Amino acid sequence: MSIVTILFQLVNDERLHELQSLFTGDETARTMIVSPDILAAVSPPFPDNEEGRRLGELRAWLDGFMEGCELSVAEDPDRKPPDAMLARVHPVADEFWSIRVTEPEDTPGIRAFGAFGGKDMFIALTWERRELIGDQFNEAVSEVRANWRDYFRSERPFSGDHLDEYLTNFHAV
Amino acid sequence: MSTSRTSTLSKPTGSDKISVGTLGYVRARNRQRAYDLVVRELKNSGITQAELARRLGKGQDAVSRLLSRPGNWELDTLSDLLFAISGSVPRFSADDPLPARPASAATLRAKSEPKKTTTRTVVPEKG
Numbered sequence: 217m218s219i220v221t222i223l224f225q226l227v228n229d230e231r232l233h234e235l236q237s238l239f240t241g242d243e244t245a246r247t248m249i250v251s252p253d254i255l256a257a258v259s260p261p262f263p264d265n266e267e268g269r270r271l272g273e274l275r276a277w278l279d280g281f282m283e284g285c286e287l288s289v290a291e292d293p294d295r296k297p298p299d300a301m302l303a304r305v306h307p308v309a310d311e312f313w314s315i316r317v318t319e320p321e322d323t324p325g326i327r328a329f330g331a332f333g334g335k336d337m338f339i340a341l342t343w344e345r346r347e348l349i350g351d352q353f354n355e356a357v358s359e360v361r362a363n364w365r366d367y368f369r370s371e372r373p374f375s376g377d378h379l380d381e382y383l384t385n386f387h388a389v
Numbered sequence: 390m391s392t393s394r395t396s397t398l399s400k401p402t403g404s405d406k407i408s409v410g411t412l413g414y415v416r417a418r419n420r421q422r423a424y425d426l427v428v429r430e431l432k433n434s435g436i437t438q439a440e441l442a443r444r445l446g447k448g449q450d451a452v453s454r455l456l457s458r459p460g461n462w463e464l465d466t467l468s469d470l471l472f473a474i475s476g477s478v479p480r481f482s483a484d485d486p487l488p489a490r491p492a493s494a495a496t497l498r499a500k501s502e503p504k505k506t507t508t509r510t511v512v513p514e515k516g
Contacts, residue, residue: 238398239418239486259396261408268410276417280459285425288458299458318458319417387428389457 219333219371223249226367232339237279245284245384246336251363254328254343266323273319274326274343277301281315281338287386289379297389305329305357311373312360315340329360331373332382341367400487417459424459426479427470431456434475444473 226232233255235248250258258275262268281287290296290303303314315328315338324346330339341363342356349356364373376382398414401407431441442452455466462470471477 238414239484260398260411260414261396262410262414264406264408264410266409268408269413272410272412272414273417276414276421279418280421280425285421286428297457299454301458319420319461320413321461385425385429387432 237282244282246282248278248282249339251341254340274317277317288389289386290389300389311375334374398487420459430474
């Protein structure tokens with residue numbers, strides 16, 4: 217069974233959700249599938265406080281992805297620039313990625329973790345405030361790996377030889 | 390694949406305070422669109438960051454930092470970048486895609502309802 221076939225079932229069962237851009241609805245260039253936890257975090261109304269500001273940033277990142285905006289992508293987890301918007305995480309062979317929300321600048325930002333289900337289709341399963349991840353980054357990756365197994369069993373994330381097999385409209389950093 | 394219903398933003402009304410989170414979302418969205426516009430324009434132009442830096446009289450590091458992510462650019466920075474890349478200037482238009490109703494009602498919008506068209510907030514205007 218392919219990832220997409222499983223996704224159809226998971227979305228139909230509302231175990232995962234296909235996100236809509238807040239401004240363009242489902243008329244999007246890319247597809248973002250999110251877990252119920254992420255959907256709850258990024259659904260308006262955004263709180264009138266610092267937390268709301270950070271979650272608004274995360275939602276804008278996700279909407280930008282869906283709307284086909286330019287992404288800076290780091291393939292080497294050990295050599296990623298601090299401003300990379302999307303980066304692979306160790307172990308690279310497992311094909312998990314970190315969505316890197318580095319704004320607002322006066323905060324440590326947010327990281328969301330997931331994997332590609334195909335070209336221009338990302339499946340985001342977990343998220344956390346960067347300061348709460350601390351130096352437990354590998355544990356955060358283990359969590360997304362476990363979540364993936366819960367949803368997709370033995371099916372592995374999408375894997376390609378080059379970044380342009382994962383994405384359109386990006387530049388490698 | 391069916392699309393899950395999600396809450397939507399709605400237009401500000403009356404004297405209701407807009408939440409910091411909503412403003413944060415909209416700001417981040419517009420930073421991304423400005424970044425997307427400039428990077429696409431740079432790619433289409435075929436010039437390098439080094440050439441762009443020389444045109445702007447800046448160091449390459451400074452230009453590289455500017456283009457490394459969607460940042461809170463000053464309007465002058467956006468203007469300088471676009472003009473230096475391709476002789477373009479930003480063209481502004483107000484986009485109005487949000488429903489003028491509470492989010493709770495908006496969530497019930499059926500997918501079959503006609504979709505509003507959207508335009509990019511800023512597009513380059515060839516000079």
